[in-house]
Amino acid sequence: MLKKTLLLLLLFFFAITNAQKTRGKAELSEAKINLDEGWKFHFGNSANSEKDFNYGNKLLFHKSNVFEATIVSPKFVDSTWTKVDVPHDWVVELPFVKSATHEMDSHGYKPVGGLYPETSIGWYRKRFSIDKKDEGKRFEIQFDGVYRNAAIWVNGFYVGTNFSGYVGKSYDITDYMNFESGNVIVVRVDATQSEGWFYEGAGIYRHVWLNIRNNVHIPEDGVFVHSTVNGKNASVTIETEVENKNLTSSKGTIYSYVTDRNGKQIAKTSEQNFTLSVNGKTTVKQKIALNNATLWSLENPYLYKVVSVIKQNNQIVDKKKVNFGIKTVRFDANEGFFLNGKHIKIQGTNNHQDHAGIGSALPDFMQYYRIKLLKEMGSNAYRTSHNAPTPELLDACDSLGMLVLDEQRLLNSSPEYIDQFQRLLRRDRNHASVFLWSIGNEEQNIQGNEYGKRIAQSLLAIQKELDPTRTSTYAADMGNDFKGVNEVIPIRGFNYRQFAVADYHRDHPNQPLLGTEMGSTVTTRGIYEKDSIRAYVPDQDITAPWWASKAEDWWKLAAENKYWLGGFVWTGFDYRGEPTPYKWPNINSHFGILDVCGFPKNIYYYYKSWWTNEDILHISPHWNWPDKIGKPIDVWVNTNADDVELFLNGKSLGKKVMPRNSHLQWQVTYEPGTLEAIAYKKGKKLTTKVETTGQASKVIVSPDKTVMLADGKDGTVINVSFQDANGKEIPDANNKIYFSISGDAKIIGVGNGDPSSHEADKCGDGMWQRSAFSGKCQVIIQAGKTPGIIKLEAKANGLVSASTTIQIK
Missing domain, CATH: 2.60.40.10 (Immunoglobulins)
Incomplete structure (x- = not known):
């Protein structure tokens, strides 16, 4: 166990350090400049235009450029604004407000949304300079994520609005650049409407980049790398888009090469000619054969790199570096899930993206920290419920060895949501960790009818067009129903309804089945009695909402039936908002296996017992109960040992055989001292204990x-x-x-x-x-x-x- 933990820590340190070094190199070679630092922030007002810098009164769109003293003008004085760096979530800094509205309890009782105009509009301003020697190149501003409805101006010119709070967007700002007196970006963020029913935060909560490129270049997300495996060898296909923004037709050559994880070149394509008309685009496909390829796996998440290079007049004018992994994935309706030919049960967790103390604005190192905690528990898969993740989360999963179910926010085929889905697919399809797409979650009004079926078919066609190497699921809160989305979705997803899975498999034996949301035991770490005043529930696997199940109820079914691919627990971490089963004063969920800080609850040891091969033996509760002397205490033991004997102050309380995928319980009359468990696992002795303690010292x-x-x-x-x-x-x-x-x-x-x-x-x-x-x-x-x-x-x-x-x- 210690050896495995040390290996995981070394892998974690190598992954985050190497990722940060790689990112620094990429910024230099690809002219990707980070713009996170030095922003100014001020609240607007959604109900009062004067308090919103006259946004609704001034004519900001009647001319192409507004140089009068408006909020979007470079001349606007922002010296009194608050200095912030992004990622920035302004909601986490707001006070809690008691309210009876559903929107408020869903979002953690923070004053944001239509009822709170003073704190639901945020304005950001950022000044930056560009060297005049770069004049003539292409400039692009890239926002990885702004929550939400972000309108953007550069030097007074309106450049676009990103409706989505989760999928990033880039804008060509070449025509608006100022090489003499500097540049100003202005962003108006409107969080009056929510996209989810959970804490979402607000603001520029992911990275911002300035991309500088040659006029002939590879566009953002313009390289797609995929592979096939034949024995020990792999054939790598590199699809590289080339775009011409010159005012005349342009010629050049393109080639690609592959390096190992340390940057050593191991294979290279020949140079391929291209000719592009004005504003022309083409996609060049090239193949590279790799002998004795190292496959990306959960235990060895090996990442290669592809570098695609464009040359003109024998000079390199652009290049793009992409990490990728080589693996095989197979979903079998009767035998389950296979990674690189090895059967694996999906032991996943659902998660929202906030963390204690920082809300939704997570620094990159926090992504690695959270994935490391889940891996230590034995989880091997992560569902990005219910929205596009930040790219750094996928980087962490790539580097640490965590499969990802990557999810589209909404089951909708309008141009807006098709555009969001296309951006998601293009951005994430090179990530080794992504093994499956999800086209949506719990659209009760349409998932079971012809609307849902037709929309699903449209989204599936887009997925196959942009990523034919993977397939999709949909998270359906439906039982044994074969209609609507379920008629066309390749992998049937079940949100709860675990007892309907067997009947569905009987009736539809050729469709693989996955628990997209399972469990949902509600627990409060370290609390062992229901407390409706403080809104706490006991820290054991005993309480679940009517629509959900306890851990043992679903995992026994998934573990013991091959046709289950596995499933994702709701949730890995507690998250702000959606308090259940209580409302105020409760401001976050109780669903997590770990709390909002990542501290394990007792249910953590249930999953770790059956999701790892480590020796697990855990007693709960603690043994500090001065007011319960002589009274019965319900003692739980979680373990994967063969049997357990419990002792109180040296006296045996009996030995019990450990049923697989279950736990053991004793009723113990409390007396202070030491409660010890002795277990045997294949002849190996395991011990653990809880003790009565003194006061904190x-x-x-x-x-x-x-x-x-x-x-x-x-x-x-x-x-x-x-x-x-x-x-x-x-x-x-x-x-x-x-x-x-x-x-x-x-x-x-x-x-x-x-x-x-x-x-x-x-x-x-x-x-x-x-x-x-x-x-x-x-x-x-x-x-x-x-x-x-x-x-x-x-x-x-x-x-x-x-x-x-x-x-x-």
Whole structure:
């Protein structure tokens, strides 16, 4: 177990470090310049035009360029605006507001949406300069994700509006560039309408880039790499788009080469000629044979690189680097799922994209942190419910070995949503981790009728056109129903309805079946009694909503029937919004296997017992119950051992055989001391215990990593716990922690996993603090750009403080 954990940590460190180094090189060779830093931000107002910088009163669209003193003009004075860097989520910084409206509880009781005009419009401004030597090249502004309905101006010229809050968009701004006095980007973000029924945040919450290209170039997402495998060899097909933006026809050559993961060139195509008319485009297909190819797998997520190169007059004018993996995927209606010919049960989780302390604006390192936690649990697949993910999430899954079910936001074939789907497919189809597409989720009004069928057919045709190497599913909350979308979808997806799967397989034996949403046990970490006042539910697999199931109810069916491809639990992490089964004061969900900070709940050990081959033995609850002496305590043991014997203060409470894909329970009369479990797994002895502790005596800080890159973007998660005077961890401590930091780094968020906590995630006064919940809390820090040593200190009244040092280099 220790060896496997160390290997995973090494893989995690290699992946994120290599990804950051690769990204830096790509920015240089492909002129991809990051524009995240140095933005100005100010709220507008959706109900009062004067408070919205006269957006509704001024004529911003009657001329091509507006140089009068409007909000979009480069002359507009924004010196009093708030300085921010993106990714930025303004909603996570807002206070919680009690409201009876469904929209508010779905979005975590944050004041955003149509009822809150003062905090639902955000304006961003960014100044940047371009060297005059680059005049004559093509310039493109790329937004990876803005939530939502983002209108964009450059130097007073309107360039476009991206309706989607999840799929990024790029705009050619060549005609509007100023090489003398600098440039100004203005973005108006309108979050008055929501796209989901969960916390979505608001703002420019993903990266922004400036792409500089030659007039003859490879457009964004213009390289598509796919492969076929024959024994130990692979045939790699590289489809490269070339575009001519010169005012005359242009000629050139294109070639591609493949490197190994370390950048060593191992194969190359010949140069192929092309001729393009004005505004002409072509796609050049080239093949490369790789002998003894290394396949991308969950255990060895090996990534090759393709570099496509355009030459004119024997000079390189553009090149594009793409990571890719070589693998085979097969879905069998009777035998299940196969990766590289090996049968694998899909052990997946659904997840929204927010995290404690930082909302939806996750720095890149947080994507790797979260995927690492899921892999440690034994999960091998991630569904991006219910929207296009940030590209860095897919980078993390590519690098760490996590399959991805990549999902379209809406089952709709209008031009807007077709455009969104096309952008999603083109952007993500090179990612090795993506093994399946989803064309939508739970469209109850149309999924079972002819509307749904026809829309599904239209989306499936687009998927096959842009990515014929994969197939699709749809997340249907339907039972044994073969109508609408289910008639045409290649992989039948089940949201819950787990007991209908067997009947559906009997009636439709040739259609593979996947649990797209399963489980949904609601639990609160460290709480063992229902508490309707504080909105807590017990931390065991005993409570699920009427439409869902407990973990054991679905996983036994999936694990023991080959025709199940597997499934995705709702959810891996708790998320803000959609509180269930309570409303206020509860501000986030209870569905997670881990809480919003990533701290494991007890159900984590159930899944880890049956999703890994590690030796798992876990007792719950803790053993601090001074008010229950002489009263019965319901004790659970999660393990994959063969049998377990439980002891209280050395006295045996009986031995029990461990049923596969289940758990064990004892009723134990409480007395302080030590509750110990001794188990045997194939003759190997396993032990674990929980003990009664004293009061908290000192603070303990545990950084996820102790070395960060001095790039202004890297960071780390530091988890906080407590010990008593004897060094025992305190499971029920709730002390308030005060954080301070020295050196070139900053705190960007705090959390504790309490689903009813109304403490601030962002401490605007700079006095960073958070109360512990069930013995834990968390602080997230981000590095600056100066190499050196930083120090984080955590203090609590009456306790020995703790500190940790982290190197920035």
